[in-house]
Amino acid sequence: MTSKFVLKLYVTGQTPRTERAIQNLRRICEQNLGSQYQLFVIDVLEQPHLAEQERILATPTLIKELPPPVRRIIGDLSDTLKVLQGLDLPVHPSGTGGTQE
Amino acid sequence: MTQNPRQPAIEKLPTGISGFDLIANGGIPAGRTTLVSGTAGSAKTVFAAQFLAEGIRKYGEHGVFVTFEEPPSDIRRNMESLGWDIPTWESEERWAFVDASPQPGEEVLFAGNYDLGALLARIENAVRRIGAKRLSMDSLGAIFTQFADSAVVRRELFRVVSALKRMGVTAIMTGERTQEYGDIARYGVEEFVADNVIILRNVLEDEKRRRTIEILKFRGTSHQKGEFPFTIMSGEGMVVIPLSAIELKQRSSDIRVTSGNPELDRMCGGGFFRDSILLVSGATGTGKTLMTTEFMAGGVNRGERCLLFAFEESREQLFRNATGWGVDFDQMERDGLLRVVCEYPETAGLEDHLIAMKKMIQDFRPNRVAVDSLSALERVSTIRGFREFVISLTSFIKHQEIAGLFTATTPSLMGGESVTETHISTLTDSIILLRYVEMFGEMRRGLTVLKMRGSMHDKDIREFTIDNRGMHIGRPFRQVTGILSGNPIHIAPGEIDRLNQLFNDDNEQQS
Numbered sequence: 176m177t178s179k180f181v182l183k184l185y186v187t188g189q190t191p192r193t194e195r196a197i198q199n200l201r202r203i204c205e206q207n208l209g210s211q212y213q214l215f216v217i218d219v220l221e222q223p224h225l226a227e228q229e230r231i232l233a234t235p236t237l238i239k240e241l242p243p244p245v246r247r248i249i250g251d252l253s254d255t256l257k258v259l260q261g262l263d264l265p266v267h268p269s270g271t272g273g274t275q276e
Numbered sequence: 277m278t279q280n281p282r283q284p285a286i287e288k289l290p291t292g293i294s295g296f297d298l299i300a301n302g303g304i305p306a307g308r309t310t311l312v313s314g315t316a317g318s319a320k321t322v323f324a325a326q327f328l329a330e331g332i333r334k335y336g337e338h339g340v341f342v343t344f345e346e347p348p349s350d351i352r353r354n355m356e357s358l359g360w361d362i363p364t365w366e367s368e369e370r371w372a373f374v375d376a377s378p379q380p381g382e383e384v385l386f387a388g389n390y391d392l393g394a395l396l397a398r399i400e401n402a403v404r405r406i407g408a409k410r411l412s413m414d415s416l417g418a419i420f421t422q423f424a425d426s427a428v429v430r431r432e433l434f435r436v437v438s439a440l441k442r443m444g445v446t447a448i449m450t451g452e453r454t455q456e457y458g459d460i461a462r463y464g465v466e467e468f469v470a471d472n473v474i475i476l477r478n479v480l481e482d483e484k485r486r487r488t489i490e491i492l493k494f495r496g497t498s499h500q501k502g503e504f505p506f507t508i509m510s511g512e513g514m515v516v517i518p519l520s521a522i523e524l525k526q527r528s529s530d531i532r533v534t535s536g537n538p539e540l541d542r543m544c545g546g547g548f549f550r551d552s553i554l555l556v557s558g559a560t561g562t563g564k565t566l567m568t569t570e571f572m573a574g575g576v577n578r579g580e581r582c583l584l585f586a587f588e589e590s591r592e593q594l595f596r597n598a599t600g601w602g603v604d605f606d607q608m609e610r611d612g613l614l615r616v617v618c619e620y621p622e623t624a625g626l627e628d629h630l631i632a633m634k635k636m637i638q639d640f641r642p643n644r645v646a647v648d649s650l651s652a653l654e655r656v657s658t659i660r661g662f663r664e665f666v667i668s669l670t671s672f673i674k675h676q677e678i679a680g681l682f683t684a685t686t687p688s689l690m691g692g693e694s695v696t697e698t699h700i701s702t703l704t705d706s707i708i709l710l711r712y713v714e715m716f717g718e719m720r721r722g723l724t725v726l727k728m729r730g731s732m733h734d735k736d737i738r739e740f741t742i743d744n745r746g747m748h749i750g751r752p753f754r755q756v757t758g759i760l761s762g763n764p765i766h767i768a769p770g771e772i773d774r775l776n777q778l779f780n781d782d783n784e785q786q787s
Contacts, residue, residue: 187393196388219394223401231394232376233423250388257387 180204180212180262181241187234188220192251196235199252207264237261286497289410289446292330293323295516299500300491304472309437309447310494311469313461314476319487319508320450322358323476324412325351326513327448328371329360337409338370340402340445342395345418348373359511372402378422386424392432396439403443411445417452420463430464437469460492471495477503481658485625489516505664507627515631519664533644533679536574537567539749540708543725543734548706552729553670553680555700558710562721563740564683565589566601566747567708568648571681573603576613580643585633586618587652594618601746615640626657626665634672645673649683650700666700705729713739713759715766722759723749 184200186193197216204212219226219234229238237248239262248261259266288302297303304310314320328339343351351373352362365371376395403411416433423429433449440447449469451461456477473492478485488503506516532547541547548554556564568584575582586594594616598605608614617636624632637645647669654662666682673680682704707726712719724737736752737759756764 185394187391187397192389192391199388219397223397226394227374227398227401230375230379231398232392232419233390233395234393235390236394244383246383246385248385248387250386250390253388254386257385261385261387 292334298518310472318476324414339410342374411447415450536570552705555704562710575644583642651685
C-alpha cells in the first residue's frame with residue numbers, strides 16, 4: 176500500500192489537552208483510515224530540537240507528512256470536520272473507511 | 277501580592293548601544309522584559325538585533341533572537357550592512373535564532389484549542405543550549421496575525437515573559453504602533469510587559485525625517501525623560517544622542533588663545549578663552565570666512581592643530597580665499613596641523629553630520645575647531661533638531677578642551693538676527709557681530725564684540741577693512757547709530773567731533 180498516511184502530532188507534556196488531541200486523532204483515523212496510517216507523537220518538552228526543525232509554535236500541531244501535500248492542523252482536533260478537511264478525507268464520515276482516493 | 281519594602285533595587289544591564297545607556301541611567305532593567313514599541317520603519321529590528329550584537333561584542337553575553345516576522349536569512353543579510361557577522365556568531369554558539377516566522381505557501385488549519393507550548397519550549401531550549409543572557413523578540417504584531425485568537429497569544433506571551441524572568445534573561449520585545457503619538461502598542465501587548473516601555477519614533481517634521489527614542493517607563497528604577505534623537509550608521513548601528521544626559525562639567529580655563537588677529541585679540545581683552553565657543557554672525561560677505569581663516573591660521577602659527585568644517589564653500593574656493601588673505605592652507609595641511617573638511621549639508625541628516633564631526637574631532641584631536649557656517653546646516657534639519665545638534669556639538673567640543681568658532685549667516689544684508697543666532701546665542705560664550713554699514717553711498721564693514729563671557733571687552737562698533745593680508749580693525753564708527761539693527765542713522769559729523777573734543781578720548785588718538 177503506497178498511499179499510507181504518515182502523521183506527526185506535536186504536543187507539550189501529558190496534559191489533558193494532549194490526551195484529548197491523541198484520542199480525537201485516533202478516533203478519526205480509525206473511522207476513516209482503518210490501519211492505513213502511522214502516527215508519531217512527539218513531546219516538544221522532551222525533544223525541543225524536533226520542534227525547532229519543524230518550526231512548531233503551537234501545540235498540539237498535527238503534520239500530515241504523507242500523502243502530499245504537507246498540511247498542518249493546529250488545535251486539540253476536536254473539530255472533526257476541519258481535521259478531515261486537513262487530511263484530504265471525504266467530509267461525509269462513512270464509518271467504513273475502505274475507499275480512499 | 278504585597279510588595280516587599282526591602283526588595284533589592286533593580287539592577288541595570290548595559291545594552292552597549294551607543295548613547296542609549298546614558299539616557300537609560302545605566303541600561304535596561306536586568307532580568308526583565310522591556311517592550312520596544314514603534315511604527316513601521318522606526319528601527320525596532322535594529323534595536324532588537326543590536327541589543328544582542330553589543331552583548332556579544334562588548335560583554336561576552338550570548339543572545340537568542342526570536343523572529344516572528346522576517347526569516348533569519350533576511351535578518352542575517354540586513355544586519356551584515358551594520359557590521360554584525362551573525363553567521364559567525366551562530367557557528368560559535370553565541371547567537372541563536374528561534375525561527376517563528378510565517379511559512380509561505382503552507383496551509384494551516386485550526387481544529388480546536390491550542391497553546392504556544394512549542395514556542396516556549398523552543399525558546400527555553402535555545403536559551404539553555406547557548407547559555408543566553410539576552411533575548412530579543414521581533415516583532416509581536418506578526419505572531420498575532422499568525423494566530424487568530426489574540427487572547428491565547430497574549431496569555432502565551434505572558435507565559436514566555438514569566439519563563440524568561442525565571443531564567444534570569446534580560447529581554448527586548450518589539451511591538452507595533454499605528455501612530456507616533458497614540459496607544460503604546462497594538463494588540464494590547466503592553467498589558468503583559470507593562471513594566472518597561474521604550475518608544476521609537478520616526479517622525480516627518482518639515483519634510484525632514486527625525487528619529488527619536490524615548491524611555492516611557494522603567495518600573496522601580498530611573499531613566500532620563502523625553503525624546504532623544506538617534507541615527508543609524510552603517511558599521512555601527514543605532515547611535516543615540518544623549519542631549520540632556522550630557523554632564524555639565526566642562527572645565528573653563530582662563531587660558532587665552534589668539535583669534536589670529538592682534539587687533540581683535542585686543543578688543544576681546546587678550547584673545548579668546550581656550551575652552552570657549554565663539555559665534556561670529558553676519559550677512560554674506562561681511563568677513564565670516566575671513567575670521568575663520570585667521571582663527572585657523574592663528575592656531576597653526578602657534579603649532580596648534582586646527583580642524584575646519586566648511587559647509588558653504590568648496591575646498592578650492594576656501595584655499596583660494598585664504599591665499600588672497602595671505603594664508604597658505606595648503607602648506608598647513610601638508611604640515612599636518614590643519615585639516616579642512618568640506619561637505620555639502622544635504623549629503624546627510626544632521627544627526628549623521630554630528631556623529632561624523634565628533635568622530636573626526638576624536639581622530640584628529642585638534643586644539644581648535646571652526647564650523648563655517650552653522651547656518652548652512654539649518655537647511656537639513658528642523659529647528660528643534662538644529663538646536664539639539666548645536667547643544668550636542670558645543671558640549672562635545674567643550675569637553676575636549678578645544679576652542680571653537682562657529683559662524684552664522686544673517687538672512688538680511690544689513691542686519692537683523694538669524695535662526696542660528698536665536699538658537700545658539702545662549703550656548704556660546706562669546707559673540708562677535710559683523711555688519712555692513714552704509715555711509716554716504718558707500719558700503720563699509722563694522723565689527724563689535726557683543727558678548728565675552730567672563731572677560732572685559734571693547735564695546736565699540738569698529739570699522740574694519742580687508743586686504744591681501746587679512747582683516748584690519750580700525751576706529752569706531754562715531755557718526756552712525758543703529759548699525760546693529762540694520763538701520764544706520766547718521767549724526768552730523770561736526771556734532772560728534774565737538775563731543776569728542778570735549779571728552780578728549782585719549783585711546784582714540786593712539787590707534
